[in-house]
Amino acid sequence: MVPLVSMKGITKVYADGTVALRGVTFELAEGEVHALLGENGAGKTTLMRILYGELRPTAGEIFVRGQSVAFRSPQEAMRRGIAMVHQNFSLVPSFTVADNLYLAVTSVKPMRRGEVEGRARELGARLGIEVPLEARVEQLSAGMKQRAEILKSLLLDAKIIILDEPTSLLTPLEARALLGLIKELKAQQVSFVYVTHKLREVKEVADRVTVLRKGANVGTFQVSEVSEAEMAKLMVGAEVERVRRSRSGAPGEVLLEVEDLAARDDMGVERLKGVTLSVRRGEVVGIAGVQGSGQKELAEILAGLRRPERGKVRLGGVDVTGRSPREMRRAGVLYSPESREEGLALEMSLVENSVLARQGEHASGVTMNWKSAEERARQIVERFRVVFTDLWERARNLSGGNQQRLMVGRELESEGLLLIAHEPTQGLDVVSAEKVRGEILRFRERGAVLLISSDLDEVLELSDRIVVLFEGRVVGELKGGESDLERLAKLMGGAL
Amino acid sequence: MVEAELWLFVLISSLSYMTPILLATIGEIITERSGIVNVGIEGILLSSAFASVATSFFSGSMLLGVLAGTLAGALLGALFGLFAVYLRADQIIAGLAINMASYGFTVLGLIAIWGHHGASPRVEGQLPYFSIGQSTVPLLTLLAILIAVLSWFFLFRTRTGLALRACGEEPRAADAMGVNTYRYRIAATTLGGTLAGLGGAFLALEIAGVFTRGMSAGMGFIALANVAFSGWNPLPAVFGAYVFGFLSAAADALQQEVGYAYLLKTLPYLGTLAITVLTARRSRAPLRLGVPYARE
Numbered sequence: 001m002v003p004l005v006s007m008k009g010i011t012k013v014y015a016d017g018t019v020a021l022r023g024v025t026f027e028l029a030e031g032e033v034h035a036l037l038g039e040n041g042a043g044k045t046t047l048m049r050i051l052y053g054e055l056r057p058t059a060g061e062i063f064v065r066g067q068s069v070a071f072r073s074p075q076e077a078m079r080r081g082i083a084m085v086h087q088n089f090s091l092v093p094s095f096t097v098a099d100n101l102y103l104a105v106t107s108v109k110p111m112r113r114g115e116v117e118g119r120a121r122e123l124g125a126r127l128g129i130e131v132p133l134e135a136r137v138e139q140l141s142a143g144m145k146q147r148a149e150i151l152k153s154l155l156l157d158a159k160i161i162i163l164d165e166p167t168s169l170l171t172p173l174e175a176r177a178l179l180g181l182i183k184e185l186k187a188q189q190v191s192f193v194y195v196t197h198k199l200r201e202v203k204e205v206a207d208r209v210t211v212l213r214k215g216a217n218v219g220t221f222q223v224s225e226v227s228e229a230e231m232a233k234l235m236v237g238a239e240v241e242r243v244r245r246s247r248s249g250a251p252g253e254v255l256l257e258v259e260d261l262a263a264r265d266d267m268g269v270e271r272l273k274g275v276t277l278s279v280r281r282g283e284v285v286g287i288a289g290v291q292g293s294g295q296k297e298l299a300e301i302l303a304g305l306r307r308p309e310r311g312k313v314r315l316g317g318v319d320v321t322g323r324s325p326r327e328m329r330r331a332g333v334l335y336s337p338e339s340r341e342e343g344l345a346l347e348m349s350l351v352e353n354s355v356l357a358r359q360g361e362h363a364s365g366v367t368m369n370w371k372s373a374e375e376r377a378r379q380i381v382e383r384f385r386v387v388f389t390d391l392w393e394r395a396r397n398l399s400g401g402n403q404q405r406l407m408v409g410r411e412l413e414s415e416g417l418l419l420i421a422h423e424p425t426q427g428l429d430v431v432s433a434e435k436v437r438g439e440i441l442r443f444r445e446r447g448a449v450l451l452i453s454s455d456l457d458e459v460l461e462l463s464d465r466i467v468v469l470f471e472g473r474v475v476g477e478l479k480g481g482e483s484d485l486e487r488l489a490k491l492m493g494g495a496l
Numbered sequence: 497m498v499e500a501e502l503w504l505f506v507l508i509s510s511l512s513y514m515t516p517i518l519l520a521t522i523g524e525i526i527t528e529r530s531g532i533v534n535v536g537i538e539g540i541l542l543s544s545a546f547a548s549v550a551t552s553f554f555s556g557s558m559l560l561g562v563l564a565g566t567l568a569g570a571l572l573g574a575l576f577g578l579f580a581v582y583l584r585a586d587q588i589i590a591g592l593a594i595n596m597a598s599y600g601f602t603v604l605g606l607i608a609i610w611g612h613h614g615a616s617p618r619v620e621g622q623l624p625y626f627s628i629g630q631s632t633v634p635l636l637t638l639l640a641i642l643i644a645v646l647s648w649f650f651l652f653r654t655r656t657g658l659a660l661r662a663c664g665e666e667p668r669a670a671d672a673m674g675v676n677t678y679r680y681r682i683a684a685t686t687l688g689g690t691l692a693g694l695g696g697a698f699l700a701l702e703i704a705g706v707f708t709r710g711m712s713a714g715m716g717f718i719a720l721a722n723v724a725f726s727g728w729n730p731l732p733a734v735f736g737a738y739v740f741g742f743l744s745a746a747a748d749a750l751q752q753e754v755g756y757a758y759l760l761k762t763l764p765y766l767g768t769l770a771i772t773v774l775t776a777r778r779s780r781a782p783l784r785l786g787v788p789y790a791r792e
Contacts, residue, residue, distance in 0.1 A: 073674070074672060074674070075674040086672075089669075090666075090668065090669040090672035090673070091666075091669055092661075092662045092665045092666045092669045092670065093665065093666060093783070094665050094666075094780075094783060095658075095661075095662065095665065099658055100669075100673075102655070102658070103655070103658055103659060103662060103670075103673050103675065104673040104674070106655055107673050107674025107675065108674065113655075
């Protein structure tokens with residue numbers, strides 16, 4: 001039987017000489033879910049963007065239903081029934097869902113607005129993809145945005161849907177709903193390419209899996225015939241040494257006390273509604289919660305970046321409520337924010353970023369001592385294996401993973417008592433994520449860690465205690481070691 | 497009675513003063529909705545005012561003058577678009593360059609053509625108008641209001657308008673939806689320049705009847721303030737432009753009544769300042785305004 005899609009000998013060399021793909025072969029059969037598994041930078045997304053017409057291969061051939069194709073734009077791919085849902089979505093945030101659907105559909109075939117909306121409603125009802133058409137995209141949750149994207153693909157008569165890291169922004173419940181939807185659509189003869197680095201999802205949803213490593217195909221298997229461990233080994237190229245934490249002994253004195261904290265976000269929405277928690281010396285306390293439960297505001301208050309409306313923050317017994325970021329740093333708070341755009345000055349060099357907020361330690365009088373600043377930068381990049389070409393290049397030129405290592409590394413290399421780590425391993429491959437996790441655990445010897453992460457495995461593995469936030473309130477506290485994912489997911493959804 | 501008549505006169509002549517500001521504002525709204533900010537409309541007003549006066553001086557036709565001014569605006573808008581969109585120049589610098597070059601070249605033109613540093617000779621002729629009592633309202637003013645309504649319809653009720661706004665909000669997403677961001681943006685700067693050009697022609701041929709150096713006198717910047725005041729929507733822009741027009745007309749009329757010429761002439765600018773401060777936080781600019789877009 002002719003495969004639905006067949007990519008042969010695909011090679012991609014970027015203009016700067018980076019080789020992203022080395023002669024990759026990939027096949028998608030009719031009606032299957034085919035997982036594309038690999039680490040960050042393995043070339044998964046590049047391969048799929050080539051299929052979707054966003055990038056052109058340097059060499060290689062693509063066949064759709066046996067016919068040779070060479071797409072020059074996504075529109076050409078869409079006309080052949082191929083759609084791609086990007087990790088960060090390609091919707092205009094300030095437009096309504098209906099506007100977005102209309103714009104996307106009419107760029108491929110002319111259709112009246114009323115007809116687009118009617119078909120969207122009919123299709124949504126038939127497949128159970130409920131998306132409020134009149135809502136603005138920016139008001140929707142990540143899961144809703146994704147459903148809007150999938151609906152968009154279906155309106156374009158897509159028979160092949162490429163999902164790029166589809167669960168990376170979803171809550172556990174939304175992720176489960178997505179897997180259900182994929183199975184439903186599979187029954188309607190839609191085929192999927194499921195790009196991911198999460199082994200568990202491959203097992204759960206895929207029929208076949210192709211593993212990419214450093215731009216090469218290292219094997220295609222029936223999912224039922226390959227174990228998670230085997231896939232992990234193929235993906236990384238070696239056994240991964242997992243950090244197995246040793247539970248610390250009895251924690252020490254209380255380091256951080258947060259009492260009845262309330263705050264609003266930038267839009268004036270009440271995000272924290274009276275949160276009380278404490279962190280003892282020697283502890284890692286994990287904060288779990290779906291996005292927007294108040295964790296960002298909590299982190300920002302502790303870093304001095306946001307003023308609480310009420311409540312107290314005490315550090316080592318001293319009231320530090322409402323102090324400035326500079327004073328909080330002096331008091332021993334280290335902060336690695338969720339967004340690299342906040343944590344790094346991307347237009348500045350690695351050296352400058354390495355001493356950001358600590359310039360004073362590398363200055364003699366009013367002039368910077370760049371030698372000593374370089375020294376610090378060198379320590380960070382060596383310890384956290386940041387890959388770079390020049391210490392004075394702009395941080396923007398680093399890949400996302402390397403920026404993340406630089407940012408987290410800078411905080412871990414600094415003097416401090418309390419580390420606020422918000423999504424510390426986002427965008428990191430398995431090996432470097434484990435390295436960062438190990439360093440976070442080691443930090444307990446110097447003080448304590450408040451770990452905010454949407455990676456629940458990470459929270460469960462590293463935390464001594466887990467505090468669950470839901471709609472700005474603490475809805476539960478679990479012990480790190482003995483809790484299970486199921487119970488955590490339920491609490492995060494607000495079920496008590 | 498004299499008082500009442502004076503105010504009626506001011507209210508009607510405000511319509512005239514409003515027109516160039518309104519046209520420039522609509523042009524800038526369309527430009528900014530596509531994600532490009534053109535601070536060079538001040539210069540476009542000036543250049544097109546010059547082009548229109550020079551053309552009607554030599555041809556003897558006011559209508560040809562209007563056409564020449566509009567065309568000059570279109571060319572400058574397209575030139576700006578070329579720099580801002582395709583060459584990804586800094587939009588503020590490119591806009592300032594248009595302002596400074598326009599000032600320089602028009603003064604040079606004054607000297608080259610008429611041998612004068614300050615002003616051109618008066619142009620003879622009259623653009624079409626209709627009368628209300630003893631006052632007259634230019635036809636182009638009505639056209640400008642009509643253009644405001646049509647632009648609103650275009651931006652918010654048509655597919656092309658939706659696509660154009662997508663370019664200003666999230667060009668990457670627009671691109672993914674098959675909207676050619678580059679083409680939309682350069683079309684928007686050209687259209688924006690065209691409207692400002694029409695405004696410049698009106699300023700010179702209808703309001704002043706001559707070209708004087710630096711005659712745009714900040715109207716382009718007032719239009720920029722009006723863009724934010726109107727929340728990037730052409731309909732409120734009519735109201736905003738009328739307020740500015742009224743302040744200019746009132747300054748002119750009062751100056752003849754009481755004197756204090758220089759002080760009164762600051763009225764429109766003080767009004768701009770006040771309105772900018774009062775409305776600063778009210779509306780939201782297009783998300784990617786002023787950010788060049790580069791496809792990977």
